[in-house]
Amino acid sequence: MLNIENLHVEVEGKEILRGVDLVLPAGEVHAVMGPNGSGKSTLAHVLAGHEGYNVTQGRILYRGHDLTAMEPEERAREGIFLAFQYPVEIPGVTNANFLKSAVNAVRKHRGEPELDAIEFLKLARDKLALLRMDEKLLSRAINIGFSGGEKKRNEIFQMAMLDPQLAVLDETDSGLDIDALQVVADGINALRRPGRSILMITHYQRLLNYVVPDWVHVLVRGRIVKSGGKELAQELEAKGYADMIKAAAA
C-alpha cells in the first residue's frame, strides 16, 4: 500500500525528515511513535501533500505510484485520508455541505455516481451512529464550538464517510479523556478492514491499548530507528524515548 523510501523533507529550509524508510502493507495497522520534534507531524502532512513541506530526496509510493508531485485533493480522491491533529474551525460552512462536496468529489473520481441529498443523509446517519455522534452535527459549522473530543470524533466520522484506502491518523488520541478515547478507538476499530491500511501517529502508547497495531515504528530525529511488534510500544511506555534519542544522536 505505502512504501516510503529514503524520504527527506524540509520545512522552511530546515531538514526535518532525514531518510525515512517505512513499508505499510495493505490491510495492516502500523503505529509511528516518537518524542516531540521527531518529525511525526511532518510525516503526516507530507503524506497528505501540504505545500509547506518540501520533499528534497526519496519518494513515497502509494499503490505503486509516486505521490510526491500530486496535489492534496488528488491524493484524497485516490483514497488517502489524513485525520488532523488540530482540525480547523470553519465558520459558515456546515459539516453536511462540506462532506457532501468531499464525498462526491471522491466518488466522481472513482467513477461512482454522486450521492443526492437523501442518499448522503442516509450514509451520514449510519456513520454517525458508529461514532455515537448526534445528527445535529451535520447542520453545525465545521468544528465551531466543538470540544477537543468532538473534533477528533468528527475526523474519524469524516474518515468513515470518505472510505479511504490509506488513513493517516495524526495524534488522534491527543487531548482526549478516557471516555472519548474509547469512543474514537471503537470507531477506528470498526473501520479496520482487509485492504485498508492505517498509519497511527502518536506520542503515547495509550491509544495502542485500544487499537492494537500490527507493527510499530519508532521515529527519532527524522529517521525510523527501530521497528517491531506491538510489544515495542509497551517497552517504550516503560523506558521512554531517552535511550533511543541517545542512540540516534550517537
Next chain:
Amino acid sequence: MMNADSSIAIAHDRFIAIAHDRFAEAGTPLGGVRLPWLESLRRDALERFRRTGFPTTKVEAWKFTNLAPLARTDFVEAIAQGVADIATAVVDGYRLTPDCHLAVFVDGRFQPALSDLGRLPAGTRVVSLSQADEADLRLVTAPPAVDDAPSARALVEFNTALMQDGVVVHLGRGAVLDPVQLLFLTRPGAAPRVAHVRNLLVAEAGSSATVVETHVGLGRGVYWTNAVTQVVVASNAVLRHYKLQAEDEAAFHTAATSVRLQRNSAYRAFMLSLGARLARNELDVLLAGENGEARLAGATLARGDQHLDTTLRVEHATARASSDQDFRNVVDGRAHAVFQGRIRVAPDAQKTDARQINRSLLLSPAAVADSKPELEILADDVRCSHGATVGDLDKDVLFYLRARGLDEAEARATLIDAFVGELLDGIEGEPAQAYLRRAFADWTRKGARP
C-alpha cells in the same frame, strides 16, 4: 493634459448652470404646489454646493474615495418625463417576489404602469415624490441625522437642489407592509445621465415593514445615481431595510441614507454592494430614543477596477440604545473597498451598547481594503467595541478542504461563500434573504466565468 482640479471646477460650474436654469423655470419643482420654503431651501443647498464643490480627498470623510472620475464626467439629466418603454419581463427579472408590492423607477422617474401598488394594506401609502404632501416634503428635506462637515455633504446638497423624483413610503400607526420593493432601473444613454433620487421612509408608531431597495443598470454605459433617503422610525416600530446595489460596472452610485430612531424602535439594514465602477454608500443613524436598536450589516464584493465605499455614522444621542455594525469586504483584481465606521456616544448616552466589526478578504495581491473606525465616546458607562481584520483566505483551512478532496477553486469558493453567507443568515424574512443570496450567487458565477 487637464489637471483634475480644474476639470472638477468646470463640471461643477456646469451643474450650477443646470440648477439655475431649472430654478428659472420656476414652475413646480416637485409636482405639486409651489412652496416658497422649499424653493429657498433648494437655492440654499445649491449655494452651499457652489461653495464647497465636489468633495476632494482632502475632505476627511472622503480621504479614501476620489470623486474626480465622476466630477470629470459631463452628465446630462435623465429624461425629464414620460413612460419608460420597458417590458414587464425585464422588471420581473429583478423583482423580489412575483407578488410583492413594487414601486418601479426608470432613470430616476416613477413608473406607475410598471409598478404594482394596487393592493397596499390599510394604513400604508407608497407614492411618488411628486405626490408627497407638505409634511413629507419637510421630512424628506431634513438635514442629515448626524453632523459632519458641510464639505463632506456636498452630494446631498446637490441632490436637494436638483431632486426631481423618488418614493415616499409611509406606514401609519401599527401598519404592516411586508415586503415592499423599490426598484430603480437605469438605461444608460448615448450621453452619461444623472438621476438625483430622493426617498422618504416613515414608519409611524408600532408599524412594521420590510423595504427592499434595488439599483440596477439595464445595459452597459456610464450613468450616475445620486440618491438621498430619509428614514424615520417612530416608537415601537420596526423597519427592515435591505439594499442591493447592482449598478452597471461603468456606472457611478452615490447614496446617503439618514435614519432617525425613536424610543423602542428597531432599524435593521443590510447593504449588498457589488455593482458600479465607483460607489459610495453612506448610512447615518441617529439613536434619538431610549432602547432604540440599529443593526447594520453589509457585504461589499469588489473585483476588476471597482471602488466601493461604505461609510457609516452612528450617533448615540440617548441612553440605553444599542447599535451593531458588521461589514465584510471581498476584494479581487485591482479593486478597492473602503469601510469607514463612526460611533459617537453623547455625554449623557449612558448604558450605550455599540459594536463594530469590519473584515476584509483580499483575493488578489493588487486588491486593497481600507478600514477606518472612528470612536468618540463621551459617556463613561458604556459598552463599545470595534475590530477590523484584513487577510487572504487561510492557508491551513484551504489545505484542510483540499485534503478532503475539494479542488483549490472549490475550496476557495466554499470559504468565500461562508464569509458572506454568515452575514446573509442575519437577514430577516425569507424572500429578502433568498433575493440577496441569489444576487450573491450571480456575482460568484460571473467571477467564475473565464
